[in-house]
Amino acid sequence: MLTVGDGEVYERQLEKNPRWYQRILDVGFEENGIKPVPPENRTDKRYWNLFTVMFTALLCILPLPTGMLATLSYGMSLRDASLVILFFSILTAIPPAFMGVGGTQTGLRQQIQARYSFGLYLAVIPLLLNAATVTGFSVIAAIVGGQSIAALNPDNVSLSVGIVVVCLVSFAASLLGYRAIHIFNTWSWIPNLISIVIAVGCGGRYLHLQSAVPAATPSQVLSFGALVAGYFLTFGGTVSDYSIYHDPRSASKLFIFANYYLGMFLPSVPLLILGAAIGGAVPNVPSWNTAYTNLGIGGVMYEMLTPAGGFGKFVLVLLALSVIGNIAISMYSVALNLQMLLPFFARIHRFIFILATFAVMIPCSVRAAEAWEESLENFLALIGYWAGCFDAVLIEELVVFRKRDYASFDHASWNxxxxxxxxxxxxxxxxxxxxLIVPCMAEVWYTGPIAKTTGDIGFEMAFVVTAVLYYPLRWLEIKWRGHI
Known part of the structure; x- marks a missing residue:
């Protein structure tokens, strides 16, 4: 068991570790869990890691099914879908990138930073929502990776087996922790990019076969835009987890922001648009349509790579494994969230919670795969609402009440x-x-009275209304408590 005292920060204490535990650390396991990292231990100057950790996590086949929803589910043209993706990506990648700066400046995990707004006990609510959200993204990534593996030999390899394979490989990277994740994501984007380019090169000749549809209505634009927003805004719950050991003194805040922003934006926009193009072509290419019905995006990627023969199957394996970087950082953050759930949990080693996350994720992935497209659409829409609220609170707390003074996040107060x-x-x-969010929601199972006219503007309402309400409520709280 670990010891965690009030206000205790992370310190390397090699001489105090039991021999068995030190041997585990010597293998490469990360020692720290959720304790704040003081400035003297924030020495990493490899700021490009902040770019590559996000770039690699999103340079995979995970964004493709989200983009496909624009043309397959919302009936948009490829042109309109591309414009919506571009505009909403430019806008909604800003909040999580801004929040990520706090990791280097405070040495605090993202959900520990949330305690400086939500308090020690009520922070459990966004903590649980964040853990569920990140697990949901991991489940979707595992499904699309599993679909690709199953497509290689659907008669002998089931989707469930494919999911287990992807989860097992991801588990190894997340188990080792922070350093291993950064090393893996520094280089693994290269085979990911090559395999995606090959797939487009082999199957791209069919992408022009788009269905003729009317111009997108405002309702379609806003509803699909809400999905894109949910895709980006949820990183606000984890983004600082990957920068708490970086030196805050050797790079400007703008440079750190730019690394995070570009790391999310650059891979996501082309892949979301590619997904929209694939979705628009699926109904018009019989082999793709059959493959999509049987094995989702994995089946379509198999058909795209068929002209490459045996080499195409090798590329499909690389595409299946491209989601590892995404699942690894997700498992890592969920394990940290579980450590924060109860005070006692902070004393349990981080890698125990990685095991728990792995054990939960596989059955969830197998179950969600049974109706994965519907699961994806509902999931992305719903997470945008709470993420909008959460991001608004943390950003306003920092900018308005703490005057962008990161030193006000006192390490002595974190627990x-x-x-x-x-x-x-x-x-x-x-x-x-x-x-106001509920009347503005547009879901398969519910459409609010405002959303019937405007489309889904729930996430916009979540961000704006929460920010407006938080100002007077927080001002009163400070007066009541006598401190910020």
Whole structure:
């Protein structure tokens, strides 16, 4: 068991570790879990890692099914879908990239930073939502990777087996922790990019076979835009987890922001658009349509690579494994979230929670794969609502109430409830905002009265209304508590 005292920060204590534990650390396991990292231990100057950790995580086949929803589910043309993807990506990648700067400046994990708005105890609510969201993304990544493996030999390799293979490989990287994830993501984008280019080169001749559809309505634009927003905004719950050991003194905040922003934007936009192109062609290419019905995007990628013969199958394996970088960082963050759930959990080693995450993820992935397209659409839409609330609170807390002073995130307070906010203001602002979010929601199972006219503008309402409500509520909380 680990010891975690009030306000205790992470310090390397090699001489105090049990021999068995030190041997594990010597293999390459990350020692720290959720303790703040003081400035003297933030020495990593490889800032390009902040770019590559996101770039590799998103340079995979995971964005493709999200892009496909534009043309397959929302009935948009490729041109309109591309414009929506570009505009909403430019806009909604800003909040998580801005929030990621806090990792280098504070040495705090993202959900520990949330305690400085939501308090020690009420922070459990966004913590659980974030863990569920990140697990959901991992499940989708595991499904698309598993579909690709199963497509190689559908008679002998089931989708479930493919999912297990992808999860096992991802588990190894996340188990080792921070350093291993950064090393893996520094280089693994290269085979990912090559395999995607080959797939497009082999199957691209069919991408022009798009169905003729009317111009997109405002409702279609906003509803699909909400999915794109959900895709980006949810990184606000984890992004600082990957930068807490980076030196805050050797690079500007703008440079750190740019690394995160470009790491998310550059791979996502082309792949989301590629997904929209594939989705528009699927109904018009019989072999693709059959493959998509049987094995989703993995089946389509197999058909795209068929002209390459045996080499195409090798490339398909690389495409299946391209999701490892994404699942690895997701498992890593979920394990950290579980450590924060209860005070006692902070004393349990991080890699135990990686095992727990792995054990939960496989059955969830297998189950969700049974209706994966519907699961994806509902999941992406719903997460955008809570993520909009969460990002609004944390950004306003930093910019308005803490005047962008990262030193106000006092390490001595990170696990001391009386020295943190109560969290009432943050929670009330989020909950009350749903008074406008619900009428603005447009889901398969529910469409609010406002959304019937406008389309889904729930995430916009979530961000704006939460920000407006948080200001007076937080001001009153500070007056009541007597400290920020």
């Amino acid at each position: 001391v409830g009386r020295r943190l906010p109560s969290g009432v203001a943050a929670l009330l602002a989020c909950v009350m905002s749903f008074g």
